[in-house]
Amino acid sequence: MRARKIDNLDWEELITVLNKISKTWTFPIVIFLAKERPTRFNELKRSVKGICSRSLSERLDELENEGIIKREVTRDSPPKVEYSLTQKGVELSAVLEQLISWDLKWNEINKV
DSSP states (O other), rough: OOOHHHTTHHHHHHHHHHHHHHHHHHHHHHHHHSSSSSHHHHHHHHHSSSSHHHHHHHHHHHHHHOOOOOEESSSSSOEEEEEEEEHHHHHHHHHHHHHHHHHHHHHHHHHH
C-alpha cells in the first residue's frame, strides 16, 4: 500500500511544498510559535538566535501570506503587533516536530 502512494506521488508538488517550508528560519519560527503564546516581533527576534530583523520580517511576511501565521494588531496606544500560528501552522509544527523526532531517533541509532 505504501509503495502505491509513492508511485503516484506528484514529485513537482512535493518539491514545491519542501521549498516553501525549508526556507531559512522557517523551522525555528514555527516551532517557537507552537510553544509560545502570541509573540511580538522583538521577543521572537530574541528567541530565534542569529536571525536579523530583515530576515525575520521577510519570513514572517511569507509565512503570513502562506496562511501559516497570523499577524494581529491591537487597538492599544501605541498599537502592538503579535504573531501566532494559524491552524495550518499548528499542523505544520506537528509535522516538523515529527521530523525532528525522526532525526533524533536515527542519530541515536547510528551512534550505537
